[in-house]
Amino acid sequence: MPPILRLDNVSRHFAGLAAVNGVSFEIEAGALIGLIGPNGAGKTTLLSLVAGALKPTSGKIEFEGRRLRGAKSFRAVHAGIARTHQVPKPFRTLTVLENVEVGLQFGRKKKGKSVAGEALEVLKSVGIGHLAPMPASLLSVGDLKRLELARALAARPSLLLCDEVCSGLTENETGKILRLLCEIRSAGTTILYVEHNLRAIMSVCDHLVVMDHGQKLVEGTPDSVQNNPAVIEAYIGRKAVI
Amino acid sequence: MSTVDFLNLLVSALLLAGVYAAMSVGMTVIYGVMKIVNLAHAGFLMLGAYFVYELYTRFHVDPLLGVLLAFPVFYCIGVALYWLMVRRLPRSDTPTLSSLLLLFGLWLVIQNLGYLVWGNADRSILTSRTFATIQIGPIIFPTVRLVVFGAAVVSLGALEFVLHKTWFGRAVRALMQNTDAGRIVGVNVDRTARVSFGVGIAFAGVAGGLLAMMYSFTPDFGGAFLLRSFVIIVLGGLESFSGVAVGAVILALVETFSILFIPSGYQSAVSFSLLVVALVVMPSGLAGLWNRRQRLT
Amino acid sequence: MEQAATVNVSGVANSRWSSPVVRSAALEIVCVTAVALLPLAKLGHNGVRLAFVTLVWVTASLGWNLIGGFAGQVSFGFAVFYGLGAYTTAIVYSQGGLNRFVAILAGALVAMAASFLIGLPTFRLKGPYFAIATIGVSETTRVVMTNLEITGGASGYRMVERGAFNQLVHFYVALTIAAMAVAVTIWIRHSKLGLALLAIREDQEAASDLGVNPFRCKLLAHAVGAALTGAAGGAFVGYAAFIYPQGVFGFDISVAILLMPIIGGVGTVWGPVVGAVVYGLVNEELFASFPQLHLLLYGSLLIIIILFEPGGVLGMVDRVVRLFRRRSSIASHS
Numbered sequence: 001m002p003p004i005l006r007l008d009n010v011s012r013h014f015a016g017l018a019a020v021n022g023v024s025f026e027i028e029a030g031a032l033i034g035l036i037g038p039n040g041a042g043k044t045t046l047l048s049l050v051a052g053a054l055k056p057t058s059g060k061i062e063f064e065g066r067r068l069r070g071a072k073s074f075r076a077v078h079a080g081i082a083r084t085h086q087v088p089k090p091f092r093t094l095t096v097l098e099n100v101e102v103g104l105q106f107g108r109k110k111k112g113k114s115v116a117g118e119a120l121e122v123l124k125s126v127g128i129g130h131l132a133p134m135p136a137s138l139l140s141v142g143d144l145k146r147l148e149l150a151r152a153l154a155a156r157p158s159l160l161l162c163d164e165v166c167s168g169l170t171e172n173e174t175g176k177i178l179r180l181l182c183e184i185r186s187a188g189t190t191i192l193y194v195e196h197n198l199r200a201i202m203s204v205c206d207h208l209v210v211m212d213h214g215q216k217l218v219e220g221t222p223d224s225v226q227n228n229p230a231v232i233e234a235y236i237g238r239k240a241v242i
Numbered sequence: 243m244s245t246v247d248f249l250n251l252l253v254s255a256l257l258l259a260g261v262y263a264a265m266s267v268g269m270t271v272i273y274g275v276m277k278i279v280n281l282a283h284a285g286f287l288m289l290g291a292y293f294v295y296e297l298y299t300r301f302h303v304d305p306l307l308g309v310l311l312a313f314p315v316f317y318c319i320g321v322a323l324y325w326l327m328v329r330r331l332p333r334s335d336t337p338t339l340s341s342l343l344l345l346f347g348l349w350l351v352i353q354n355l356g357y358l359v360w361g362n363a364d365r366s367i368l369t370s371r372t373f374a375t376i377q378i379g380p381i382i383f384p385t386v387r388l389v390v391f392g393a394a395v396v397s398l399g400a401l402e403f404v405l406h407k408t409w410f411g412r413a414v415r416a417l418m419q420n421t422d423a424g425r426i427v428g429v430n431v432d433r434t435a436r437v438s439f440g441v442g443i444a445f446a447g448v449a450g451g452l453l454a455m456m457y458s459f460t461p462d463f464g465g466a467f468l469l470r471s472f473v474i475i476v477l478g479g480l481e482s483f484s485g486v487a488v489g490a491v492i493l494a495l496v497e498t499f500s501i502l503f504i505p506s507g508y509q510s511a512v513s514f515s516l517l518v519v520a521l522v523v524m525p526s527g528l529a530g531l532w533n534r535r536q537r538l539t
Numbered sequence: 540m541e542q543a544a545t546v547n548v549s550g551v552a553n554s555r556w557s558s559p560v561v562r563s564a565a566l567e568i569v570c571v572t573a574v575a576l577l578p579l580a581k582l583g584h585n586g587v588r589l590a591f592v593t594l595v596w597v598t599a600s601l602g603w604n605l606i607g608g609f610a611g612q613v614s615f616g617f618a619v620f621y622g623l624g625a626y627t628t629a630i631v632y633s634q635g636g637l638n639r640f641v642a643i644l645a646g647a648l649v650a651m652a653a654s655f656l657i658g659l660p661t662f663r664l665k666g667p668y669f670a671i672a673t674i675g676v677s678e679t680t681r682v683v684m685t686n687l688e689i690t691g692g693a694s695g696y697r698m699v700e701r702g703a704f705n706q707l708v709h710f711y712v713a714l715t716i717a718a719m720a721v722a723v724t725i726w727i728r729h730s731k732l733g734l735a736l737l738a739i740r741e742d743q744e745a746a747s748d749l750g751v752n753p754f755r756c757k758l759l760a761h762a763v764g765a766a767l768t769g770a771a772g773g774a775f776v777g778y779a780a781f782i783y784p785q786g787v788f789g790f791d792i793s794v795a796i797l798l799m800p801i802i803g804g805v806g807t808v809w810g811p812v813v814g815a816v817v818y819g820l821v822n823e824e825l826f827a828s829f830p831q832l833h834l835l836l837y838g839s840l841l842i843i844i845i846l847f848e849p850g851g852v853l854g855m856v857d858r859v860v861r862l863f864r865r866r867s868s869i870a871s872h873s
Binding site for chain 3: 279341347348358472507508518
């Protein structure tokens, strides 16, 4: 079985500065991979590259064996990749339900008819079913994060890119989201998960990739990464979070 | 076409470029600091023209002096408008449609006030300079254009000085790069925005006065120049002052030399089409194209 | 709370009338019938003319609203479609000898084709730059038409009339087209395309991240909007019988077309209709009494709307209604 996602020496520059610099790794289908690293390591840029919102300046990205051209995120969605945003981007004047309907109608499994019932199910699965008729502009940050996740799920991806879906949530809520991610993975979706909450990410991921300064520092199981001196050094001096 | 004719056209174009640059600088300041596309710029060009005109015809104030006086007067108008309206707009790092529509509404109001006060007869500022010509070598050009060019260069030079040697200038350059970062290092965003808006309107008034010395005008005077300003700042990259100079030269050259190839009726279509082409082909302006080339080599 | 959500949302509505599509459609049928009966109200020649002009504006306003209101891509150059529709209709009718409706259809199609030519390069631009580009396009077209001798140039084009002038025919033509415009708007608003357009308006990047193809959706909305506006121009030229470039391609036409939906309530189904009615009536009265003030009025209106009530007339009405509802619910609870 080929890996569902393969990054081969991928770089992305912004005006000469390399946000992502020669990163390579692979993800097996059905895995829950964590992507960690200090602030500014390039994690969100990497997600944007995979999601098709940015084009790599060099290197290649292969999804399900096919090369991703990049720069048109809706094509990535139709291929089966969906993402959440680190800073939520809700459709403010639409209701929470309509926000999710967008994902359902235009995601991988496009619909034609009414999707209200299905949308409600998705909302319930992330725990905000009760907010369905509310305009998205009225939601709290925590609920917005969950809406992000619901929208991405509605696009029925085979690869889900999560960008800090747990920040802003309570301990209890974080637990629920982590359990949800595990369920999604069990149902067959591969997940690439960027998170700052190291305890959370260590508890669910099979495998971690650590980035720093745009490059891949190391990858391995949570245990091996946790005790890796290079990783510890990368974190200490900025923010000791472990 | 003889060399002399060619040189004449070339000099003409360059003189025009100077004024065009002065005209567009006002929009660049406002856009760079507040990310607002000032559609009312046209209205202030018009008001500047009438301001200088009235000072000349009623009080016999030399138009150049009138232009100089226009700066503080329009600065105050700009600050007042900022306080009244512009500061109520939602702040954003990218241009918003509400700012576009608000200033468009302001332009309509100003235009109508113009019609009410001055009617739609053609006005011009006729001084002894208007018909005089100067000859340098084989090239002959109207004195007034040289004078206007000189005034434009002086005002641009003053702007350059301000941008690089004063707190306001530094604040403007900081905010043009990154509003949040500017705020963090202590730039008073509100005050800088207010002053920038005032300066932008002031330059519009000054430019209007300069243009009035060269062309006749009516209250809808600003419209054609507004589009030209867009072309210039888009060509120049929207946020770069040196870009404005480049854009002004290009537009002036294209306009001046297109007379040779295009029937006169289609003249105004030249700047309109150039605008569309510029926006579509190089949205980040020539500066953007240049940067991209630099990165690839 | 969850109960209520289930009832509203699962599609099992209590009565058909709770569906917004049905309500809008019913309202449209009522309005169209009412307007259709207007000429019987002894309005006189002038009154019917006013109603006719208003209906033309309603159509153009709705056309603009599809791309400017629903998708949030404000165009300052919709006159190009109005003018193309008018000229095409006039020429096809006069030189082609075809009947009125076919001529108007031709006008709509030409406008639609133009919308692709314009949209393909310009929709890549962000909002305000697109708006500025549309000014450039519209003005270029106007200048070209002013110089084009085969269509009459600056002196304009006169239609060849067949048969006597019957005001009512034009009125009902305009009404039919306006009714279609409202129907199309209602249909789009509640369709998948409508959802996409609204999402694009809110956040184009996020919409794309969910699988919406913003380019295609905008082109589609632009095309339909252009067709409607072109049809409006075609209806207009039938009545006026004479058009000239400044009159149909002028910047003031573009301004009027964008003002109406904003006044009434941009991005809604009925806002453009309300705005067109307000504009149509006020414009006529204003022109009669204070011909020099209309720019002032519309400019001030625009400023006030942007600063205080971006939802226009409908937004204000909505606010008042909600205030009453809150007051009455407080009253009934105390």
